[in-house]
Amino acid sequence: MCKLVDTARWQALLGDVGIRATTQRVLVLDVLAEHTRPISAQQIHAELYERGEPIGLTTVYRTVSSLAEVGLVHVFPQAGEATYRLCGPARHHHLICRICRLVIERSQEDDVDGFHAEEIYGICAACRRGT
Amino acid sequence: MCKLVDTARWQALLGDVGIRATTQRVLVLDVLAEHTRPISAQQIHAELYERGEPIGLTTVYRTVSSLAEVGLVHVFPQAGEATYRLCGPARHHHLICRICRLVIERSQEDDVDGFHAEEIYGICAACRRGT
């Protein structure tokens, strides 16, 4: 598990979904891949900056937007700022812990009284029992 | 079902939760009571304005914040802007339809694999079958 940017992998992925594989998009995907929890555009920008890979904040916003559009990332509209997370290709919905921000991807349907659940916010098992 | 401001009722309610029953808070509660779906602070402000009851936008923000703090309203952090809705006193969680914004209050627990659901976003039965 190296920490180098896996350029080829992201370029292929971007090609698959039909958008240009630019340097910036690869970098953003790389940062997203390092996180299991959703992160904000500002955070992506900051991490790339620290990494010595300057990128326009505007570009980060436009990139996560594009990535969301083609289904590679999921948007979590938080209070104050939106956060983003890489998404598996399979159809799924999410369980999001409001304490630790853990995201669980679930493939099976969760329905309650005819209501079709897509995003479930709550408290995960670990946080419930006190971490 | 009259449309006049039910001042006494809101004053009592505010007294119960231990905050001052000001003119503005009563007005905000009145607007909230007219809506079954969550509405934004800006919308509350606009409706009071049209109604000829000018109120500072700042006050609206501070009011919904206070009301949320004492448990009278629930905050739904949407993309872009937060929305607010009057809440019943009983312990409950919500099902929120992303299409029609319908909110269903549910008293019984909804848990999935040890995850405790508090807010469930998805599609309501009506919208699923095409309105």
Added chain:
DNA sequence: CTTTATGCAAATTATTTGCAGCCAA
């Protein structure tokens, strides 16, 4: 080459804060 993406600066939009005056209890 041609189209699409980038990035800076400026504009928008939602929300918060400072502070002086007002009002409910």
Added chain:
DNA sequence: TTGGCTGCAAATAATTTGCATAAAG
């Protein structure tokens, strides 16, 4: 009376847009 509440103006903060330049296919 008096501490909490209001509202204006100004400050923040996140996100978007215009436009000229750069890079991908």
